[in-house]
Amino acid sequence: MAIRRLDSIKETIAASWKLFLSFRKRDWELRDYPIVMRIQDTGNDLEFTAPRFVRHRYVARVVKWWSLSGGGDTPEAAMRDLASNFEQITAQGRREGEPLPRPGMIVPVEFTSQERVNTQTELAEDFVRRVLGLDWAWISDGSSLWDFHTSATNDALYAKIRELYGIDVSDVESGNLAQILERIAAPRP
16 A cells, blocks of 8 residues: 555656656656656456456556556556557547647547447446346447457357347447447438
């Protein structure tokens, strides 16, 4: 407990320092942000059964930017992954005309819109119960079948959708739920 508190204090100091330094320039790079590296226990306490899940030994993350991190088997690999993710976010921000958050500031998690999913609320609730086997789930326009299982493929869920709704959605490789719900709800000839 004392180690976590000390880590938290160190992160707060690092974030404050990077925030102070950020006023010296306008165009920030990854090195302008406070970054921490963490070693993860890769023991068998958690079993990942799907090959699509990778458990990295090292995780690098930007302090106070909850959704920006990178993983790897070495600290260098984790930093390369973090840099790649930072570049993707930077490029997306440029396309959308959004500036980067100031280093050291809290960057909250942003949830994807539910606009498309909300046009099919009853179907979405039925889908969550009958296909996903859950009492409830928060789903957005960016949610995917991949978010709700650990299998290597979506084949079992595609079969269940075909059985329950009579619709083949196996061509929706992304498993995007908004797209699947729209196809189920679409009038049939």
